[in-house]
Every structure is written in structure tokens, then in C-alpha cells.
Amino acid sequence: MAAQQGPAPYTFKGSMDTYASLEGQKRESPAAERNKDYILEVLREYLGSDAATAAAVAAAAAAGRRRPVILEVASGSGQHCAHLAAGLPAYDLQPTDLTPELFGSITAYAATSTPPAAAAAAAAAAADGGGGGLPNVLLPPLVLDASSPDWPAVAAAGVAGGSSGGASSGRLDAAAVLVINMCHISPLTATRGLLKGAGTALRPGGGLLFVYGPFTVQRGRHTTDSNAAFHASLQARDPSWGYRDVEDMKDWAAEAGLEAVEIRDMPANNFMLVFRRP
DSSP states (O other): OOOOOSSOOOOSTTOGGGSEEOSTTOEEOHHHHHHHHHHHHHHHHHHOSHHHHHHHHHHHHHTTOSSOEEEEESOTTSHHHHHHHHHOTTSEEEEEESOGGGHHHHHHHHHHOOOOHHHHHHHHHHSSSOBTTBTTBOSSOEEOOTTSTTHHHHHHHHHHTTTTOOOTTSSOOBSEEEEESOGGGSOHHHHHHHHHHHHHHBOTTTOEEEEEEOEEBTTTBOSSHHHHHHHHHHHHHOTTOSOEEHHHHHHHHHHTTOEEEEEEEETTTEEEEEEEOO
8 A cells, every 4th residue: 555645644543452362363452252143143233134235235226346345444353354354244344454564464363264154055146255254354455544535536446356246336335334443542544534535435315324332422421430540541641642522523424414313322331323425
């Protein structure tokens, strides 16, 4: 990927020292293990119904692609990507990260995870190639910088070269874009770039952006004292990091042409923000 001009890209989530080492190339985030089921539950609610799946499949076919794609921005260790791919077998999951050193971990989780027995045969038959144990994980992972204005084009080109069949339109037209625990540990340019890019990366007429993590509310109010302390510690480490506010996120999403669908309270003082491309 060509070097980008302007602010330095975010690096914290991709730092190898934020993860525990497991066997082989796998890295583990304890937080990912704790929250992955809750996140899957939300995505299934929005994407897992027969009607939602049928609409996503039809949109993918119109884009010249066999299966709808969920693009994960800042995949980190790959735990979420593998877990969500196993739980949403009708979709292809495309992992990305700014840090290629984590790609071995992402690939290892995809190769050693097993989809539910009832879905395994369907996923294997529908996906062309893929990631070993989870054929609906598109490999290799893509290098993607959310602060770069061209990230939707980078993602579209990567998916077009992978096992989802390509996109004749040259657009990504993703069924969903997902980011987990990135906004507070990256510069604001990454969050703003994520929202702006999602406005073009998502399929028109219903593509969904899911943003999970801790946020302030009511223009800067922390929901707990521990969140306020964590925010202060992040800003002490890097002044460009820190909690973003839910209302600001809604405003920035609207600037990108996205509608706020839901702001959902999640366990451990987190939120899931759901936006839709009309």
C-alpha cells in the first residue's frame, strides 16, 4: 500500500504487545473473547433473518458477486472475524488491519475455527476457496488505513481479487462494515475516515455500519467514573486518542449520508452504534 500523506496512521490496535500469544501465530485479546457473543447477537438480529439475508444476496448478485460481504475494519487478532463468520455462514467476512504482523493470527483463527455443523456444508458449498476451517473468511487479510480517503477503493479491489467473485461495478457495495474497539485508540482522523468511507463502501438501500466500543454521551459525559479514568489515561498516552461522543458520531455519519438506526447499550459500559446507508 502506498504511503499516505498527512497525519500518521493509527497503530495501537495493531501493536503486537496488546495481545497474549497462543499456540502458533495466534494472538488473543481477552476483551474480544468476552464481547464476541454479544456482538454476534446484534449482527444476527440485523443480518441473520431470512429477509435480510435474501436482500443482501440479491444486492451482491447485482454487484457481480456471489455472496454478500461484511468488511471488518481493524480486525486485530482475528478472533471476532472467525467467530462472526462461523455465526453468519451466508456472508463472506473480509478481515483488514493496518498492521500486517497480525495477519498470521487472523489466518490462523480462520483456519482452525469450525462453523456450526448445520451451516458447515452450506458455507463450504457456497464459498469458493476461503480460509480453511471457515471458507467464508476471505484471505489474505487486507492492509487498510481507515484514515485514508481511498480505503473503500482498497477494500473493493481486495475483495474483487478474493473468493467472493469480484465486483463488476468496481465498488465494494458491502452488506455491512464493522469496526470493534478502534475509535477510542486511534486518532480522530481514523474515526472520521471510517464514517466518510462507509458512506460509499456500503451498498445503497440498506448497507449497515456497526461501530462497537466505549463512547461518551450528551456531548462529553462519561457513563462511569472508570470510563472517565480510562479516557484520561488514553489521552495521556496520545492526545489524539480518547472517547468519541455518540452525538458527534451521529453528526459525522449524517455528513457521510448515513442514517442513525440504533444506539444500543452493550455490556461492560460499551455501545453498539448502528448506521444505515439509504
